[in-house]
Amino acid sequence: MRRARGKKKKELEQSRLKIIWFFLKPYKLRVVALFILASAVGFLETATAAAIYPVVSLGLNIETGQDNALLSLISKVAESSPLQDKFISYCILVIILAIMVFIVKALNVYFSVHLSTTAVTRMKEMVFKKQVGADYQYFLDEKQGGLVYTTVVAAREIETLIISISKILSEAILMLSLFILLFSMNWKGAILVALIAGGYYLVTQYIGIKVSYPTGAGRVKTGTSEHVILNELLNGIKQIKVSVMESDWIKRFETAVRQYYSYLRKGRVWNEIPGHSLWVLLFSLLAIVAIILRTQNPTGFTPLVPLFGTFAFAMLRLLAPISNLGQLRMQIMAALPNAELTYSTLHKQFDTIKDGDRELKAFTRNIQLDHVYFTHKGRSITIEDVSMTLEKGKITAIVGPSGAGKTTIVDLILRLFDPDRGEIKVDGVNLRDYKLSSWLSRIGLVSQDTFVFHDSVKNNITLGIDGYSEEQIVQAAKGANAHDFILEFPQGYDTVVGERGMKLSGGQKQRIAIARAVLKKPEILILDEATSALDEIAQALVQKAIDKISKERTVIVVAHRLSTIINADKIVVLENGQVMEEGTHRQLMDRKGAYRDLYKSQENVPSRG
Numbered sequence: 001m002r003r004a005r006g007k008k009k010k011e012l013e014q015s016r017l018k019i020i021w022f023f024l025k026p027y028k029l030r031v032v033a034l035f036i037l038a039s040a041v042g043f044l045e046t047a048t049a050a051a052i053y054p055v056v057s058l059g060l061n062i063e064t065g066q067d068n069a070l071l072s073l074i075s076k077v078a079e080s081s082p083l084q085d086k087f088i089s090y091c092i093l094v095i096i097l098a099i100m101v102f103i104v105k106a107l108n109v110y111f112s113v114h115l116s117t118t119a120v121t122r123m124k125e126m127v128f129k130k131q132v133g134a135d136y137q138y139f140l141d142e143k144q145g146g147l148v149y150t151t152v153v154a155a156r157e158i159e160t161l162i163i164s165i166s167k168i169l170s171e172a173i174l175m176l177s178l179f180i181l182l183f184s185m186n187w188k189g190a191i192l193v194a195l196i197a198g199g200y201y202l203v204t205q206y207i208g209i210k211v212s213y214p215t216g217a218g219r220v221k222t223g224t225s226e227h228v229i230l231n232e233l234l235n236g237i238k239q240i241k242v243s244v245m246e247s248d249w250i251k252r253f254e255t256a257v258r259q260y261y262s263y264l265r266k267g268r269v270w271n272e273i274p275g276h277s278l279w280v281l282l283f284s285l286l287a288i289v290a291i292i293l294r295t296q297n298p299t300g301f302t303p304l305v306p307l308f309g310t311f312a313f314a315m316l317r318l319l320a321p322i323s324n325l326g327q328l329r330m331q332i333m334a335a336l337p338n339a340e341l342t343y344s345t346l347h348k349q350f351d352t353i354k355d356g357d358r359e360l361k362a363f364t365r366n367i368q369l370d371h372v373y374f375t376h377k378g379r380s381i382t383i384e385d386v387s388m389t390l391e392k393g394k395i396t397a398i399v400g401p402s403g404a405g406k407t408t409i410v411d412l413i414l415r416l417f418d419p420d421r422g423e424i425k426v427d428g429v430n431l432r433d434y435k436l437s438s439w440l441s442r443i444g445l446v447s448q449d450t451f452v453f454h455d456s457v458k459n460n461i462t463l464g465i466d467g468y469s470e471e472q473i474v475q476a477a478k479g480a481n482a483h484d485f486i487l488e489f490p491q492g493y494d495t496v497v498g499e500r501g502m503k504l505s506g507g508q509k510q511r512i513a514i515a516r517a518v519l520k521k522p523e524i525l526i527l528d529e530a531t532s533a534l535d536e537i538a539q540a541l542v543q544k545a546i547d548k549i550s551k552e553r554t555v556i557v558v559a560h561r562l563s564t565i566i567n568a569d570k571i572v573v574l575e576n577g578q579v580m581e582e583g584t585h586r587q588l589m590d591r592k593g594a595y596r597d598l599y600k601s602q603e604n605v606p607s608r609g
Contacts, residue, residue: 016336019343020332020339022343023123023161023162023339023343024119026119026122027115027118030111030114030115031115033111034108034111034115034166034169035169035173037104037107037111037170038108038170039173041104041105041108041170041173041174042170042173042174042176042177042178043177044097044100044101045177045178046174046178046180046181047073047074047097048097048098048101049178049181050181051078051093051094051097054074054078054086054090074090077093078090081093108170112162112166115162115166116159116163119158119159119162120155120156120158123155123158124151124152124156126346127150127151127345127346128151130345130348130350131147131150131350133352134351135350135351135353135416135417136353136416136417137377137417138351141377143228145224145225145226145228145229146224146228149223149224149228150341150342150345153223153338154339154341154342155338155342156338157335157338157342158335158338160334160335161332161335161336164328164331165328165332168328168329171321171328174321175321178321179194213334213336213337215264215266215267215334216263216267216333216334216335216337216338217337218259218260218262218263219260219264219267219334219337220338220341222259222260223260225259225260226256226257226260229252229253229256230253233253353415353417354432355435355436356431356432356434356435356436357433358433358435359435360434360435360439361438363392363427363442363523363524365391365427365428366391366392366426366427367390367413367424367425367426367524367554368387368425368426368428369387369389369412369422369423369424370387370423370424370425371385371387371421371422371423372386372387372412372421372423372424373385373419373420373421373422374408374419374420375420376408381577382405382408382577383408383409383577384576384578386405386409386574386577386578387579388572388579388582390556391554391570392554393552394569395565395568395569395570396555396556396568396569396570396571396572397568397570397572398558398559398571398574399558399559399562399571399572399573399574399595399598400573400574400575401575401598404577405574405576406528406529406558406574407529407558408577409558409574410528410556413526413556414440414443414526415432415436415439418432443522443523444517444518444524444525444526445526445528446513446514446517446525446526446527447513447528447529448528448529450501450510450512452497452501452509452513454496454497454499455496455497456493456494456497457486457493457494457497457512458473458494460497460512460516461473461477461493461512461515461516461519462516462519463516468519472519473493473519474493476516476518477512479514479515479518479548479549480512480515480518480549481511481514481544481548482508482512482514482515485511497512514546514549517549518549522553523553523554524553524554524556525550525553525554525556526556526558527546527555527556527559528558529560543564562595562599562602563602565585567585568584569584570582570583570584571584571585571588571595573594575594580593580594580595581593581595
C-alpha cells in the first residue's frame with residue numbers, strides 16, 4: 001500500500017513537472033539567460049555580504065582572521081584601488097557591489113516579466129485558437145462562462161507560475177551562495193541554518209500539497225462558477241427581471257463569490273504563516289551562533305565582532321530567500337490547477353469539421369440532400385432519410401412544426417455538422433470535398449437569433465472587418481431597408497447599439513443582419529426563421545427587405561409563418577425529421593395534406609401585438 005502511494009506520488013510529481021516544462025520549453029534560451037543572471041545575483045549579493053567583514057574589522061582595528069577564497073578575492077580587488085586608505089577602499093567596493101547587484105537584479109526582473117507576459121500572451125492566443133477551431137457541437141456542450149474562464153483567467157495564471165519559478169531559481173542560487181559563505185566562516189552555525197532551511201522546506205512542501213493545491217483547485221471551480229452565473233445572468237436578464245428572480249441569482253452569485261474568497265483567504269493565510277515564523281528562528285539562531293562563538297573564545301567577544309556581524313548580516317539576507325522559497329512553492333502549487341486546466345485544454349482532442357481540398361469556383365446548378373441522416377448528440381434521430389433538391393436562382397422554403405428538423409437542415413448545409421449518413425452535394429460534388437471557406441463565402445445567413453454586439457452600427461454591418469467602403473456599407477443598409485432608421489440615430493452609422501443590441505428593436509436588429517448578409521454579396525441567401533419573433537409591422541418591414549434582396553439569388557427560407565412563403569418556387573414540408581411532401585403553395589393546398597393542415601391552423605391564429 002505504501003509503495004503504491006509512493007509510486008502514485010512520484011507519477012503526480014512527474015506529471016506536474018511535465019506541465020511546467022510544457023510552458024517553459026518554447027523559451028529555453030531565455031530560461032538559460034535567467035539562470036545566468038540569477039547566478040550573477042547570487043554571487044554579487046554574497047560578495048556584498050562578505051565585504052562587510054573587512055569593513056567591520058578595519059573599523060575596529062581588528063586583524064581579519066578569516067581565510068577563504070571569496071574574502072581573498074575581495075581583498076585583492078580592494079587592494080588594487082589607488083586609494084591609500086584600505087577602509088575607504090572596502091567601503092567603495094561595497095557601494096560598487098551594491099550597484100552591480102541592483103543592475104543585475106533589474107535585468108533579471110525585466111527578463112522574468114518579459115518571459116512571463118510573452119508566455120501568457122501565447123497561451124491565451126493558443127487556447128482561444130484551439131477553442132474557436134472546435135466544431136459547433138463543442139460550443140453547444142460547454143458553458144459559456146467556463147469557456148471564458150479557461151481562456152482569460154486560467155491562462156493568465158501561467159504568469160504567476162513562470163514568475164514564481166524564475167524567482168525560485170534566483171532565490172535558490174542566492175541561498176546556496178550565502179550558505180557557502182556562512183559555512184566558510186563557521187561550519188557549526190551554517191549546519192544549524194541548513195537544518196532550519198530544510199525543515200522549513202518540508203513544512204512548506206506539506207502546506208503546498210495539503211493546502212495550496214486544494215485551495216487553488218477550489219478557486220478554479222468556484223471562479224468558473226462565477227463566470228458561468230454572470231454570463232447566464234447577462235444573457236437572460238430580461239426574463240430574470242420579468243420573473244422577479246433577481247434575488248435567487250444574487251444568492252447563486254454570492255455563494256460562488258464567497259466560496260472563491262474562502263479558498264483564497266485560506267491559501268493566503270497559510271502562505272504567510274511560515275514566513276513569519278522564520279523571524280523567531282532567525283533570532284534564536286543568532287543567539288545560538290553567538291553562544292557557539294563565545295564558547296570558542298571565552299576570554300572576549302570583541303575579536304569576534306566582524307565574524308558575528310558578517311554572519312548575522314548574511315543570515316538576515318538568507319532569511320528572504322528561505323522564506324520566499326517556501327512561499328513561491330506554495331504559489332506554484334496554487335497556480336498549478338489553472339495551469340493544468342490550460343494544459344488539458346491545449347491537449348484535448350476536439351472534434352473538428354475536416355476541411356476539403358477542392359475550391360468551389362462557381363455555384364451553377366443545385367444543392368442536393370441525398371438520403372441524409374443526422375442525430376444531435378444525446379438526442380433521438382433528428383433527420384431521417386431526407387432527400388431534397390434546392391435549385392440555383394429559386395426560392396425554396398422549408399416548413400414544418402417545431403422540432404421537425406428545419407434548422408438542422410440549414411446547419412448541415414452550412415457544415416456546422418456533417419451528416420451521419422448520406423451526402424449533401426453541391427453541383428454533384430460532396431460538400432465535404434470543398435474547402436469550407438470557398439463554400440461559406442458564397443452564403444449570407446439571417447437567423448432568428450441575430451448576432452449584434454456592443455459596437456457601432458457600421459461595425460455590426462461589417463462584423464468589424466476592414467476593407468468595405470462607406471458607399472458599400474450604405475448600399476447594403478439601403479438594400480435591407482435599414483438606411484433610414486440608421487440616419488435617425490444621433491451618430492448615424494457610428495451609433496453604438498449597446499450590449500447584444502439592446503438599443504435596437506427586433507426589426508432593426510434583423511435589418512442590420514440582412515445588411516450584413518447583403519454586404520458580402522452572397523449567391524445563396526439563407527433565412528432561418530428571420531421574421532418569426534417580430535410583430536406585424538416589424539415583420540412587414542423585414543419581409544420587404546427580404547423580398548428586395550432575394551431577387552436573382554438562390555434563397556433557402558426556414559419559415560414558421562407560412563404566409564411569408566406562399567410565393568416560394570418550392571415548399572418542402574418536414575415532420576419528425578422526414579420529408580412529408582413538397583411543391584408550390586397551390587399544389588400543396590390542392591393536395592390537402594400536412595401543409596394544408598399547417599396553413600389552416602395558422603389562419604385563425606391572432607397576430608402579434
